Amino acid sequence: MPVNEITYLEGIRQGLQHTMQEDPDVILFGQDVGSFGGAFKVTTGFLEAFGAARVFNTPICESAMLGAAIGMASQGLKPVLEVQFADFATTAIHQLLNNAGTMHYRTGVAVPMTVRAPCGGGFGGGPFHSEELEAFFCHMPGIKVVYPAFPSDARSLLVAAIHDPNPVVFLENKYLYRHIKELVPEAIAPIRIGSARVCRSGQDAVVLTYGAMVHEAIQAAEHLAADMGYRVMVVDMRTLKPYDTDTVIATVAATNRVLIVHEGWHTCGFGAELAALVAEQAFHLLDAPVRRLTAPDCPVPFAPDLEKAYRPNAARIEEALVELLEY
Amino acid sequence: MNDATSLFLLRVMLTTRAIEERLIRLYHQGRIFGGVYTGFGQEASGAAVAAIAAPNDLFAPCIRNLSLHIGRGASPRDLFRQWLGRADGPTGGRDGNVHFGNLDHGVYAMISHLGAMISVVSGGVMARRYQGMDSVGFAFIGDGATSTGDFHEAVNFAAVREVPLMVVVENNHYAYSTPNASQFRCRNLVDKAAGYGIEGIALDGNDAIGLTEALAPVVADLREKPRTVLVEVDTMRMRGHGEHDDFSYVPRELLAAYAARDPLTVCREILLARGLIDPPGLEALEAEVQQAVDEAQQAAFRDPPPSPSTLLKGVYAGE
Ligand SMILES: Cc1ncc(C[n+]2csc(CCOP(=O)(O)OP(=O)(O)O)c2C)c(N)n1
Numbered sequence: 001m002p003v004n005e006i007t008y009l010e011g012i013r014q015g016l017q018h019t020m021q022e023d024p025d026v027i028l029f030g031q032d033v034g035s036f037g038g039a040f041k042v043t044t045g046f047l048e049a050f051g052a053a054r055v056f057n058t059p060i061c062e063s064a065m066l067g068a069a070i071g072m073a074s075q076g077l078k079p080v081l082e083v084q085f086a087d088f089a090t091t092a093i094h095q096l097l098n099n100a101g102t103m104h105y106r107t108g109v110a111v112p113m114t115v116r117a118p119c120g121g122g123f124g125g126g127p128f129h130s131e132e133l134e135a136f137f138c139h140m141p142g143i144k145v146v147y148p149a150f151p152s153d154a155r156s157l158l159v160a161a162i163h164d165p166n167p168v169v170f171l172e173n174k175y176l177y178r179h180i181k182e183l184v185p186e187a188i189a190p191i192r193i194g195s196a197r198v199c200r201s202g203q204d205a206v207v208l209t210y211g212a213m214v215h216e217a218i219q220a221a222e223h224l225a226a227d228m229g230y231r232v233m234v235v236d237m238r239t240l241k242p243y244d245t246d247t248v249i250a251t252v253a254a255t256n257r258v259l260i261v262h263e264g265w266h267t268c269g270f271g272a273e274l275a276a277l278v279a280e281q282a283f284h285l286l287d288a289p290v291r292r293l294t295a296p297d298c299p300v301p302f303a304p305d306l307e308k309a310y311r312p313n314a315a316r317i318e319e320a321l322v323e324l325l326e327y
Numbered sequence: 328m329n330d331a332t333s334l335f336l337l338r339v340m341l342t343t344r345a346i347e348e349r350l351i352r353l354y355h356q357g358r359i360f361g362g363v364y365t366g367f368g369q370e371a372s373g374a375a376v377a378a379i380a381a382p383n384d385l386f387a388p389c390i391r392n393l394s395l396h397i398g399r400g401a402s403p404r405d406l407f408r409q410w411l412g413r414a415d416g417p418t419g420g421r422d423g424n425v426h427f428g429n430l431d432h433g434v435y436a437m438i439s440h441l442g443a444m445i446s447v448v449s450g451g452v453m454a455r456r457y458q459g460m461d462s463v464g465f466a467f468i469g470d471g472a473t474s475t476g477d478f479h480e481a482v483n484f485a486a487v488r489e490v491p492l493m494v495v496v497e498n499n500h501y502a503y504s505t506p507n508a509s510q511f512r513c514r515n516l517v518d519k520a521a522g523y524g525i526e527g528i529a530l531d532g533n534d535a536i537g538l539t540e541a542l543a544p545v546v547a548d549l550r551e552k553p554r555t556v557l558v559e560v561d562t563m564r565m566r567g568h569g570e571h572d573d574f575s576y577v578p579r580e581l582l583a584a585y586a587a588r589d590p591l592t593v594c595r596e597i598l599l600a601r602g603l604i605d606p607p608g609l610e611a612l613e614a615e616v617q618q619a620v621d622e623a624q625q626a627a628f629r630d631p632p633p634s635p636s637t638l639l640k641g642v643y644a645g646e
Contacts, residue, residue: 071452075454107427142642
């Protein structure tokens with residue numbers, strides 16, 4: 001099978017392109033997604049390839065964009081909406097929570113729509129271009145949340161998101177766009193929303209994480225293996241709602257020590273959900289208290305030294321793992 | 328306008344009024360859950376839009392637009408099921424009161440958040456046109472809700488995309504207790520159209536026949552030359568925001584002035600004057616409507632409530 005090396009961004013692009021080629025019901029809109037190709041150039045060439053009826057720019061109106069996507073989805077289209085930065089989805093959050101998330105429950109009308117939202121920090125984006133809002137989205141009934149960390153998963157999960165009959169928030173980590181490459185086959189493998197990926201095996205502890213932190217955790221685990229001989233498993237949750245409870249429990253059973261890592265805020269973050277699940281269903285399997293390593297509860301700072309102090313990284317994951325392993 | 332349309336308007340408004348009178352009574356008898364919110368006195372605009380619209384058109388009614396639902400074919404029994412939270416009602420007891428619709432009739436179920444549905448119906452129309460259908464959208468909105476960001480975003484977006492959308496602003500002069508003077512600074516809401524670069528039309532909101540005659544050619548033109556228009560209709564909410572509200576903040580003289588121009592009275596008089604109905608015919612129609620409402624209410628009371636075992640059904644589609 002032919003294999004190509006692609007970036008995370010290219011994975012997203014291919015997933016989108018593939019569904020648009022296959023399915024005329026898929027249409028794409030957002031700010032500057034047309035001839036400009038989007039703020040991150042994910043959709044370069046799409047306007048030319050698919051035409052102005054399927055690819056169009058919008059004014060700066062996140063709430064109306066979300067609302068229009070809901071209207072389109074309710075008529076059987078599969079709109080893909082790009083919010084320029086996940087941070088700006090906050091000005092449309094009520095459309096997601098109250099309209100998209102309730103429509104099928106209240107009226108039986110499905111709204112198959114995908115909101116692509118570039119998120120995360122690590123590049124000096126400051127408080128309003130770095131936010132990690134997965135916990136907000138996960139809290140909403142009726143919404144699914146997907147957050148890939150690898151090019152292959154980004155590609156497959158975007159296809160799955162677009163074809164899902166529900167509103168899906170597809171979180172794209174901006175830091176990973178051009179940093180992460182992977183060899184992928186030409187054919188897009190299907191991935192079920194709700195399945196985690198065990199990206200590194202190990203038996204001494206497990207890191208449950210997602211997004212950019214997956215790669216930091218892998219680095220930390222490799223370092224620990226080389227330095228101290230520990231074998232640390234790393235699980236990329238990759239879909240956050242629904243999430244893969246079976247894999248979480250199975251990996252806790254296999255390792256008995258759990259570190260949860262994310263670059264979103266601490267209080268009521270997604271890690272709190274994972275920790276609660278482990279406490280409820282796998283307490284008897286634990287040899288040490290569940291640990292969380294997250295961003296602190298403060299706005300995302302701008303200055304490099306501040307952001308470094310804010311955002312978890314491989315070195316801090318390694319420190320936390322050593323404490324956990326030596327407990 | 329043909330005779331059938333005039334009679335349609337009258338029947339829709341009579342049905343609406345009869346249902347809402349019944350809802351008001353049920354509320355004060357303590358036989359209904361939660362509050363009761365009616366469009367008492369505002370029946371004309373929804374009826375007129377229903378009379379003008381075509382089968383593939385889409386609608387986003389608001390709190391005061393029961394007549395639009397009725398005009399698009401909602402049955403009185405479904406209405407009562409909705410208000411009583413019955414299993415077989417339009418939202419199966421998952422939502423209540425005015426938050427219902429029926430997309431088979433092109434009608435979206437509003438959410439509470441005022442302004443949120445304008446972009447939804449606009450997106451629905453964009454989709455239908457992409458699918459090759461001739462579809463026009465109608466969004467209803469109160470004077471108060473024109474202050475929301477959602478109103479602005481949605482009207483501007485639709486205007487830019489040239490979505491054939493008629494935004495019907497029902498100026499009933501109060502948003503709950505807040506009068507126009509505390510709500511907006513422009514002289515008339517229709518003035519806002521200029522800021523969006525769209526046409527604005529101001530009309531008497533209590534004359535269903537006049538509205539139908541004035542808006543039918545506009546809608547026909549929207550089908551030819553797709554674009555967004557703003558229509559401000561002048562009307563009055565003749566009861567409280569809901570039945571819990573004594574609306575003592577509305578000057579009684581103002582109410583009296585609008586009571587003299589009650590949409591049903593206006594319509595009846597025109598039909599009688601034009602000889603489209605005679606007093607016995609009118610009486611017979613009213614009796615027929617009342618009977619249908621009685622039967623619908625009784626049936627809905629007998630209809631079963633949803634089972635708690637269905638609580639989680641339908642949170643997600645396809646499961
Ligand atoms: C965004 C939002 N804010 C507040 C409310 C609460 N609320 C419900 S109806 C209403 C008044 C609405 O006034 P208007 O838009 O003029 O419509 P009317 O009730 O007069 O028909 C308010 C404040 C709401 N439903 N949505």
